[in-house]
Amino acid sequence: MRQPNKKLRLPSLVGRRKKEGFNFIKEKVWRKLQGWEGKLLSQVGREVLIKAVIQAIPTYATGCFKLPLGLCHEIETMIKKFWWGQRGDKRKIHWLKWDELTKSKLEGGMGFRDIAMFNDFLLAKQAWRLLKNLESLFYKVFKACFFPNCTIMEAKHTSGGSHAWNSILNGRDVLLRGCRWRIGNGKAMSIWQHHWLPRRHPPQVLSPMVDTLVDAKVTTLIEETSRQWNHEMIDGIFTPLEAELIKAIPLSWCEAEDSLF
Structure with a gap:
């Protein structure tokens, strides 16, 4: 099969058959693992090779393109077999699921990288x-x-x-x-659609939507002259909990733009 042309070690053209276009990553991982398979490696040695070499191979490509999930799973399957010491067709028991191995060591995992998530x-x-x-x-x-x-x-x-x-x-x-929105003048932020409340979850407004304010921006809730929250309006629109959260958000005296963080 003709291999796609590459520029800077990446395919110069990615068509509909994306998995074939990125198969060179899987082949490179396979060659590395085949070279190590016959060696007597400790579990610690396997861990170092997986983290320092194998999981570094796709990094450049994954920083530019979304890899097919099937390809990510196939690479992870090869890594799992190597980790549990499988050689050739001789099967070995996998004592933990891959989802557990990708957890931090503080959570009982090995800290391996979930390729698709990375x-x-x-x-x-x-x-x-x-x-x-x-x-x-x-x-x-x-x-x-x-x-x-x-x-x-x-x-x-x-x-x-x-x-x-x-x-x-x-x-x-x-x-x-x-992402969360940091309030400046409130002109870019939708009251109902954007994430701007200062709480961990949920960051969006859950109070019942007011028909006349469906597309309203947060600036509607701010008094233009004093640059203070309109407490009366807020108390009349939002639930008590969300109203208190909103009124506690500090506002800038200048016309700063809203920003994401």
């Missing part, structure tokens, strides 16, 4: 760069091509987008689940 983390980091590093060449190129009239947070998935762009949007969606 992939999402690295792509979220790229999306964060597009949100914060507005002077970089990376931002200027992607801004002009994919989201010229909005920020990365409002950008839409398109059928004509490259796999690299769609991968970054996957990371953006991870950010949207975990």
